[in-house]
Amino acid sequence: xxxxxxxxxxxxxxxxxxxxEAGRLLATGGxxxxxxxxxxxxxxxxxxxxxxxxxxxxxxxxxxxxxxxxYRLDVAGVAFAYDNRVELSFARQSFDLGTLARYLSLPENSxxxxxxxxxxxxVRRPDL
Amino acid sequence: xxxxxxxxxxxxxxxxxxHFQSVDIQRVRDKLVEKFRAEAGGPCSYSGDSxxxxxxxLALTPSDFNALVENLQASMAxxxxxxxxxNRLLARLAPxxxxxxxx
Numbered sequence: 001x002x003x004x005x006x007x008x009x010x011x012x013x014x015x016x017x018x019x020x021e022a023g024r025l026l027a028t029g030g031x032x033x034x035x036x037x038x039x040x041x042x043x044x045x046x047x048x049x050x051x052x053x054x055x056x057x058x059x060x061x062x063x064x065x066x067x068x069x070x071y072r073l074d075v076a077g078v079a080f081a082y083d084n085r086v087e088l089s090f091a092r093q094s095f096d097l098g099t100l101a102r103y104l105s106l107p108e109n110s111x112x113x114x115x116x117x118x119x120x121x122x123v124r125r126p127d128l
Numbered sequence: 129x130x131x132x133x134x135x136x137x138x139x140x141x142x143x144x145x146x147h148f149q150s151v152d153i154q155r156v157r158d159k160l161v162e163k164f165r166a167e168a169g170g171p172c173s174y175s176g177d178s179x180x181x182x183x184x185x186l187a188l189t190p191s192d193f194n195a196l197v198e199n200l201q202a203s204m205a206x207x208x209x210x211x212x213x214x215n216r217l218l219a220r221l222a223p224x225x226x227x228x229x230x231x
């Protein structure tokens with residue numbers, strides 16, 4: 001498993017193409033959720049990653065570590081958005097069970113899952 | 129608000145400067161200031177063309193619109209206008225977006 005050097009409880013988003021395709025206003029890209037979609041960090045919101053406006057595309061990379069003392073969740077992923085209308089994301093989550101694996105004699109000491117995400121605009125006002 | 133830096137900010141913004149190439153930039157600046165002051169509740173009244181009329185044929189995109197919003201925010205920040213106050217002015221200008229873009 002790839003070791004991540006993220007800060008404790010920190011989520012960092014790195015815009016992929018910040019200047020060429022950056023028509024949207026500050027903070028309208030939200031914060032990448034732990035599943036890879038643009039949102040509020042924990043859950044998806046009605047925002048799309050990056051700053052691409054109509055006709056533009058943008059994206060981000062992120063890495064997150066959440067550490068509670070007993071468990072650790074590492075997440076890394078990438079998301080792209082186009083035309084201020086559709087977003088595709090991928091995230092790999094790795095959940096370290098810590099001491100629980102030993103106490104319960106579990107076969108693995110970590111669980112992983114790959115998450116493919118899609119957010120899109122269903123209905124848009126004609127002037128937006 | 130209303131110093132020469134307003135004019136410079138918009139005229140030097142590489143994202144939208146091309147839209148001002150063939151216009152009287154001084155008039156644009158004066159009318160912009162009039163419009164903002166009128167919307168901010170000042171004694172000014174706006175004497176320019178309607179939003180649709182003055183943006184007709186430019187085919188402005190949402191990105192163009194947002195660039196000007198950012199220039200306005202930067203001008204207000206430079207004049208130490210508090211963010212809640214900035215947002216109140218923006219809230220009055222936002223409904224005009226539909227008359228400005230895609231014309």
